[in-house]
Amino acid sequence: MSDVLAVNAVDLTKTFGPLTAVDHISLQVAQGEVYGVLGPNGAGKTTVLRMLFGLIRPDSGVLEVFGRSWPRDGVRTLDGVAGFIESPKLYPGLSGRRNLQLLAGLDGLDGATAARRVDEVLDTVDLLGRDREKVRGYSFGMRQRLGVAAALLRVPRLLVLDEPANGLDPAGIRDMRALVKRLAGSGMTVLLSSHDMAEVEQICDDVTIMRTGQVVYHGSIAGLRDRAPVPAHRLTTTDDDRAATLAGARGLEVEPAAGGLAVRGDEKALDALIADLVGAGIGLRGLAMSETPLEALFFMLTERPPTAPTVSSASTDPSAATADQGRHAVTSGARR
Numbered sequence: 001m002s003d004v005l006a007v008n009a010v011d012l013t014k015t016f017g018p019l020t021a022v023d024h025i026s027l028q029v030a031q032g033e034v035y036g037v038l039g040p041n042g043a044g045k046t047t048v049l050r051m052l053f054g055l056i057r058p059d060s061g062v063l064e065v066f067g068r069s070w071p072r073d074g075v076r077t078l079d080g081v082a083g084f085i086e087s088p089k090l091y092p093g094l095s096g097r098r099n100l101q102l103l104a105g106l107d108g109l110d111g112a113t114a115a116r117r118v119d120e121v122l123d124t125v126d127l128l129g130r131d132r133e134k135v136r137g138y139s140f141g142m143r144q145r146l147g148v149a150a151a152l153l154r155v156p157r158l159l160v161l162d163e164p165a166n167g168l169d170p171a172g173i174r175d176m177r178a179l180v181k182r183l184a185g186s187g188m189t190v191l192l193s194s195h196d197m198a199e200v201e202q203i204c205d206d207v208t209i210m211r212t213g214q215v216v217y218h219g220s221i222a223g224l225r226d227r228a229p230v231p232a233h234r235l236t237t238t239d240d241d242r243a244a245t246l247a248g249a250r251g252l253e254v255e256p257a258a259g260g261l262a263v264r265g266d267e268k269a270l271d272a273l274i275a276d277l278v279g280a281g282i283g284l285r286g287l288a289m290s291e292t293p294l295e296a297l298f299f300m301l302t303e304r305p306p307t308a309p310t311v312s313s314a315s316t317d318p319s320a321a322t323a324d325q326g327r328h329a330v331t332s333g334a335r336r
């Protein structure tokens, strides 16, 4: 495997009229890496992926895929790249298998090779057994997995998935995550966009977090964990007013929340609060973490005022790049 980056985006910017959808973003995805681009709706994730797939052109900046770029290499930029943006394009009136056979034919695979590859990829995405049914009858999750199968037909070096679990039910999310993990385990480079911190945490090695077109963090998931704040707990008691006073006295941040109080602060202080509640004769009806530490950090990064400084820093952690060193990658599954 060469040292060339799977994706190297430097200072990428894209505007739509007055809106700067992607604002001087940089990011690098090494070969073999599972890289997440994370952000809330409208952060600019899909716009980055569209630029990678050559569906739109950046206003400025450089975007290389395995060392190739659209202005220099045209459609060869997508050699070894597969995936899809938003949802895969499939023929609903044809079976899953037939869809894949057509695509294999378009890619010039001979009959025997095509048949073997189609079987392999159907097996990989767990659709063998349902492959002769029309796509029209597939669940949304099955369609997404068929889209991944279509991408895998080409034995890509880089697989780009745009929010692959978006809109899936819990079982569909579980299956899709398991599939992406399996692919990642096979050594394939994966670039995944998501708005779900838990998904990225489970699947990715490194992440770029975007907010309104800008990078607010990039670096390793491990580095992100080190920065995560104490998560909030949802506390429900028989007397929330007095419980709030006691929480405040213990130095905990407390605010009203649906069905009780949101309490944030040191775990020892939280333990002491429980003892205080018991001592004061206040009944405890519920105490549960209402977000994970990483979710707390994600909301902090993507919902605070935009003037706030970025969380990542170059400091001593080489994996924690600053925003102006930025990294990014995006893709879509356009077949050419």
Ligand SMILES: Nc1ncnc2c1ncn2[C@@H]1O[C@H](COP(=O)(O)OP(=O)(O)OP(=O)(O)O)[C@@H](O)[C@H]1O
Binding pocket: 016, 019, 021, 039, 040, 041, 042, 043, 044, 045, 046, 047, 048, 195
């Ligand atoms: N073709 C376009 N014309 C005008 N505005 C656009 C266009 N494409 C995207 N935008 C705007 O650019 C911003 C970023 O959109 P983008 O789709 O990249 O975000 P995203 O992070 O992928 O969000 P989502 O998860 O909702 O898809 C949004 O404000 C969006 O409305």
